Amino acid sequence: MKEIISVKNLEKSYKGNKVIKGVSFGINKGEILCFLGPNGAGKSTTINILTGALAYEAGEITYNGRKIRKGDREFKQKLGVVPQDLALYEDITAEQNLCFFASLYGLKGRELNEKTAMALEFAGLSDRAKDKVKTFSGGMKRRLNIACAIAHTPEILIMDEPTVGIDPQSRNHILSSVKKMKDQGMTIIYTTHYMEEVEEISTRIIIMDKGQIIASGSKETLQEKFVNSKKIIIEVDDAELVYVKDFYSVEGVKKASMKDNKLEITVLTGVENLDKLISILMDRSVKIHNVTSQAANLETMFLNLTGRNLRD
Secondary structure (H helix, E strand, O other), X not given: XXXXXXXXXXXXXXXXXXXXXXXXXXXXOOOEEEEEOOOOOOXXXXXXXXXXXXXXXXXXXXXXXXXXXXXXXXXXXXXXXXXXXXXXXXXXXXXXXXXXXXXXXXOOHHHHHHHHHHHHHHOXXXXXXXXXXXXXXXXXXXXXXXXXXXXXXXXXXXXXXXXXXXXXXXXXXXXHHHHHHHHOOOEEEEEEOOHHHHHHXXXXXXXXXXXXXXXXXXXXXXXXXXXXXXXXXXEEOOHHHOOHHHHHHOOOEEEEEEEOOEEEEEEEOOOOOXXXXXXXXXXXXXXXXXXXXXXXXXXXXXXXXXXXXXXX
């Protein structure tokens, strides 16, 4: 994929406190690049610098080889921005909101009407076009927020925590929409602290903590590089015959627990010793129904990298 945005050695401070510390990364055309990290990691600050909302003290940002700075109007025309805080006018209709924001990008007349209608349809809000935004649920407002950002068909869409505080149905609609926009050729930069969203939509991931990038790559690459364990799940009868402590004698076992007839054993990758685990159960005459393995997820990887959970 072609790199369209390059960020090198970016630095930003607030009141003498450095919040972005030498951050460098590239953004490829047509990908979903997810920024993952806890609150205060520097995700939103990095995004606000990219959108031109914030200046930066050091570093360089280029778009297709051209240097960009705060307030670059040509670059802004290429962007659609979905802010973390809703940017909507509550006392006018959904359609009027869309027309207003799209007109800021020079849309007018027939093109404005057509693209407004398309954005409303994409957000699943065509039937509420004439309703005032103050009558909308939180999820509907989030979807309208996205519609306002894409009405001018931007090349790059920046989404900062777009699913905060909404219901599961609206979240699923938004995630489905993100994948659909990617399939249509849009480049998407997406920040979140929800691991499951990153698992579902990301092409590539950047993990930030304390103003720095601590890892980047595809989900598969990161898991292979930073996750050193997997989980083996054994469904059994006669759970009372299982003694969890027995499994700690097997090489590679890090943790074992029993819950609702499911024995969960965390083992080092490459040192599963499944035959020995099964042998322990058979020696106790435990009937085995099913055995599955589960790769450690991004939550485990984040814990390995930072020593803390994502939401700490």
